[in-house]
Amino acid sequence: MATLQAINVGKADNDQAGDPLRVAMQKVNANFADVQSGLAGLWNASTLGATVDLDTLTNPGRYHQGANANALTGSNYPIANAGLLEVAASADGLFVYQEYTQYRSGAYSRRFWRSFYGGIWAAWQELPALSQKGAANGLATLDANGKVPVAQIPSAFAAVLPTTAHDLNDYATPGSFYQSAIAGATAGANYPVANVGFLEVTATGTPVAQVYTTRTNVAAAMQRFWRVRVSATTWSAWKELTDVSTVVSYAGSMAAAQDLNGYTQRGLWAVAASAIAAGGSNFPVGQSGYLLVMSASPQGGASVTSGVCQVYYAGNGNKVYNRSLITGTWSPWVASVDSGQLAAPGGIATLDAAGKVPQAQIPGVNARPLGAADDLDTYATPGDYSQNTNAAAAAGANYPAPLAGLLSVKFGTGSNNAVYQEYTTYTLANPRKFIRNRFQSAGVATWGPWFEQARADQAMTHVYLTAATDANTLVSDNTFYTWGAATPMSAGSNWPPSAAVNAGYMNVYWLSAGIVCQEVSVLFTGQKPRRYVRHGNTTNGGWQPWRAVGSWSNALQMPTADCGDIYVDGAGWHRWNGTAYAKYDPSVAQDLVFDSAAWKIRGAMGFGPNAGGVLQSLSGTGNLNVAPGTAAAGSRVNVWQDSGANASVLSLQCFPSGSYITSGRTGTGAYQPLIFEVIGYDCGRINTAATWVLGAEYSRNYLVRQAINFEGGGSRFGTLYSPQADNTSPIVFTNAAGGLVGTIQTSPSATSYNTTSDYRVKYDIEDMDGAWALRSVLRMRPRTFRMVMDDSAQDGFIAHELQEVAPLAVSGEKDAVMTDVHGAAPRMKLQGVDSSKLVARMVCAMQEMHRRIEELTRQVERLRGGDGESGQPPRQAEEE
Structure with missing residues (x-):
């Protein structure tokens, strides 16, 4: 700071020895300016750079860091944030003090300080803000007792125990711990039980107490154990803490004048004197002892009216009594069995090691006698019954045999009311045993038949x-x-x-x-x-x-x-x-010989070039008969192509439905045609398309039911019809319904081709229009042509041309084809012309022409003057 100017005020008032007022005021102004400048230089902070080490700033002053990044790259900042550094020092510079104020971040700023002495900087210490007192993330307060308030004490969560190998003996530091897995408790050592739970440790040095509480989803299944460490290496055994709600507690001595009907809560009471029992109510006996009450309600719990059991142990009589409370009603007291009563006369029977009453304690039971004519069906009561005479057994009903014997009856409970009877006869040489059962269904009891049991010497x-x-x-x-x-x-x-x-x-x-x-x-x-x-x-x-x-x-x-x-x-x-x-074949002179007086079956006898065996009659005509076992069965003779699973077969069959010659097969064998041969000549066949072919098989363009293949050319005719009487119809045609539609008739001198034309098969009959008939005939185009098949010259019509004029005389359609059923290329479906269908139309046309000629003739005659007016009759046209 600059040196201030002194003002000469003189030595006395108004001695005019001092500075004039103007000069004095100028000095005052100059001094104010110097002071202001000095203060500004003292309080205005200097700017800190990016890499400044605060340990080097020991001169008193104020320094400002305006960027967090610079504080981060600098050294010895208390926090990597922008802020203000204030430095103070002793006059000799041996003591230096720094304070760093963080710029406001969020709701408050933070302030740190440290000091320097002997060449060593102390660590930064943070000055807490008053606003942090009792605030979240701030500082805890102290109450009037100098303690942290309970509200500011955090919850202490249990530390997690390992799930791998560890030992609870090593946990002696106070705290709480949690085992989250049964596997962890199993892997650990010195757990009270291998279950999930909490471990609480309390210690004052060597004495350590541990408490382990299991955690389950069922509250009643939770357990709590405790133990202590009695030396540095020795622990006591774990002890389980009982739950008063689940144990039977000792309630002490019972007071006098008590009513046991009011004891419905779980517990054990001592009845110290017989007078207490005798003077009380509802005791089983007036003797001292103990009362044990078993109930779902613990002592101090709610009173219950059902599900309570009381047991009274009478000390003087050494007996035990018990009773129960069910829906508000106490049952009578019942004394338990005294061991002195077991197997004793007038006492109780015992059971042996097999759970059975010993033989010595079972009384003898004699069989009850059966009457002279009893029905054994009526005996369903378990027990033994004796029949002493054969005569009474014979007179009785439903005995297995008319013999004296012993009947044993057993009864099975259940809806069937099953009864089991066993009857053993008295015969000494050969006693017999029979059994049978009775079952009830729908209210009806039915006895099964008696079955005799075989003895060991009779059975397999x-x-x-x-x-x-x-x-x-x-x-x-x-x-x-x-x-x-x-x-x-x-x-x-x-x-x-x-x-x-x-x-x-x-x-x-x-x-x-x-x-x-x-x-x-x-x-x-x-x-x-x-x-x-x-x-x-x-x-x-x-x-x-x-x-x-x-x-x-x-x-x-x-x-x-x-x-x-x-x-x-x-x-x-x-x-x-x-x-x-080895395979053995009979040694015989021929392959196969079966001789009798009339027949021989021989192998390879040479009957024909292909003979392999023969059935020969020795007495004349040979007949081979195949007859069925029953009249309705029929017979069949099969001839196989080969012995394989897929072969063709020819069958001769005779059944009630008819006689058959069948070309069949087995498996996937081929169907073969039936071929007829004479002296090597193919006379015909029935092929696999079901076509009868007379003559040798040949290729046909059409699928037909019958075909005839013959030489022709004058050497052989195809079909010959020779009736035994003339004037007959060798061929007759019918429609699908069986009606006659045409015939081919023969006489001694001619053949007639007839189409049915009887008036009885016609209706809607009208005269044909002559003019129409003539016009249609004139439209017909008679042609001459040659046939493609043999180049022969013909005359006639072209079918589709005639079809336009006379469709009833033409069959088929122009350019039609038909598909080959065997998969070959389509064939032409040729049109045909029935010229006979044109006759009626031509006759009608000729009649029309004749009518017109006559009309024209009359007109000509009139022109010649030969009409009625001239008196000359007209000339008639001559008929040719």
Whole structure:
């Protein structure tokens, strides 16, 4: 700051020795200006740059940082924000003080300070704002007791316990912890239970207390445990805290004059003196003891009127009594069984280890007698009944046999009211047992028939074989043996000499000690069982060899020893040749011979070039007859093209519906035509299109039902009709309904082609208009032409031209084609002309012409003067 100018005021008032007033005021103004300038230089802050280190600013003054970015790039700022730095120092510069005020950010600014001494800067300290007191993100306040108010104390959340291996013994620091997974509790050590829960730790050094509370979705299932650490390394066992709402609490001694009907809350009371019980109400006995009440309501809970059980333990009498409260009503007291009453006369029966009353405690029950003529259908009450005479059984009804015996009846509860009867006869030599049942349905009880049970010596016995077995030992009568694997045969002995062994079964029949029969069946997948039989003497051990019976499905794995001839399906007989089985054919002189007095069936006898066998009659005419077993069945003879699954077949059939010659097939075999031949000449056939062809097969342009192929040219005619009487119709035509529409008739000298024209098949009959007929005939165009097929000269009409004038005389349409049913290219569907249809029109036209000629003739005669006026009659036209 500049030095201020002194004002000379003189030494006394008005001594005029001082500065004149003007000069003095000028000095005052100059001093004010200097002071103002000095103050401005002192309080106006200097600007801080981008990389300033605040540790270097030790000269007193004010400095301003106007950018957050500069504070960030600078050094030793208390906060990376713009703000004002104020520096003060001691005169010797050994003490320096800095204060940094952050520019307003949000609702308030922040202020920091630090000091410098001995070459070391202290850390920045923040000066809290008064507005932060008790504010969020600010500073806590203290109440009158110097404590933080409860409202400002934050909630303490439990720390999370690991879900991997850990030990609760290590948790001795006060706090709360949470185990979030059962797997974590399982992985940890020293948990009271492996369940989710909270751990609370309280400690004062070595003494540590832990409380573990489980957390479940069901409040009643929650548990709470506690333990303490009694030394630096030793913990007590966990102890579970009981829930007063779930345990039976001891309520102490019962007061006098109590009514037990009012004890409906759960608990245990001591009745110290018999006088208390005797002087109270609703005690089971006037004796001291204990009252135990089981109830859903704990002590201090609500009074209940149902679902309460009381047990009274009488001390003097050493007995237990119990009763219950149901819907407001107490049941009578009931004394529990005294062990001294068990199995004692007048006491209670016991049960053995099997849950049954011991035999010694079961009284003997004699069978009740049956009457002389009782109906056993009426006996449905369980028990035993005795019939002592055969006569009474015979006189009774629904006995299984007219024999004395014992009837046992059992009853099954349920909707069927089932009754089970068992009757055992008294005969000593051969006692018999029968059973039957009765069931009730729709209110009707029905007895089933009696069934007699077989004794063990009468029934077949089933024995399962699993290990190696000697077949010679399997000799028990009425016994069948089975084995599910090959082991009993493959590892055993004296079985059939089969090349392959599998699962199977054996039946044994005991005739006597000297004759025992065995039948063995060995199973093969996809084949018939292979069966063997033999018999032997069990007394001396002599057995006949095994023999195969029945046919086999194939010749694979035949026996390894002689088991007799074996027939194989589709392959014939096989015989043991000394070393193996081989196909066996009978040794005969010819391929096939069956001789009798009248017939022989021979093979390859040479009847014709293609003969392979013959059925020959030895007595004359040979006939081959095929007859059915019943009249309605019919018969069939089939001749096959080959033996495959897909072959053509010719069948001669005779059935009640008719006799047939059928060309058929099996599978996808081809259908063949029926061909008729004589001396190698193709006389005709019925082809697969169902066309009868007379003569050799040939190519036709049209699908027809019948075709005739003949030589022609004068060497052979196609069809000859030779009636046995003249004046007949060799060919007759009908319509689809069967009505006659035309005939071809013959006489001794001519043939007539007739179309039906009887008036009885016509209607709407009118005379034809002559002028119209003449005009249409004149429009017709007779033509001469040559035929494409043989270049022959013809005259006639062109069909479609004539069709325009006389459509009834022309068939078909111009340029029409028809599709070939066999898939060939379309063929021309040619038009035709029936000239006979023009005759009526031409006759009518000629009549019209004749009429007109006569008219013209009369006109000419009149012109000649020959009319009636001249007296000359007209000349008549001459008929040719």
